Structures are given as C-alpha cells and as structure tokens.
Amino acid sequence: MVEALPPARRGRRSPSARVHAETPRSYADPFAEDDDGANCIRCGYLVEPAREKRGLLTCAGCG
Numbered sequence: 891m892v893e894a895l896p897p898a899r900r901g902r903r904s905p906s907a908r909v910h911a912e913t914p915r916s917y918a919d920p921f922a923e924d925d926d927g928a929n930c931i932r933c934g935y936l937v938e939p940a941r942e943k944r945g946l947l948t949c950a951g952c953g
C-alpha cells in the first residue's frame with residue numbers, strides 16, 4: 891500500500907496570503923495589441939503605468 895502523504899511534504903505553512911492586491915495583473919502581454927504595459931527588466935513583472943510614464947523600466951518592487 892502506498893502512503894498518501896509523504897512525511898517530508900507535510901508543510902504547515904500556508905501559501906502567502908499577502909499578495910499585491912493593487913496590481914490587476916502580474917505582467918504585461920507583449921503580444922496583446924490592447925496591452926501597452928511594460929514589464930520590469932529585473933523581475934519581469936508589470937511596471938506600474940505611473941512609473942512607466944517616468945521612463946522607468948523597473949517595477950516598484952525593484953525600484
């Protein structure tokens with residue numbers, strides 16, 4: 891009989907509950923015509939439009 895739950899896999903930490911709720915999407919789709927968002931050159935996630943207008947290529951998290 892096979893064990894259903896290997897002992898090493900029993901993590902008691904729940905997945906991160908605090909995520910960025912302000913960001914509607916995590917990254918921009920370069921292939922979507924209606925998506926003119928830019929992605930962070932460091933982490934690859936979406937750069938906030940306000941930052942992008944300032945000529946920044948990094949998201950708020952990367953500075």
Ligand SMILES: [Zn+2]
Binds near residue numbers: 933934952
């Ligand atoms: Zn970033």
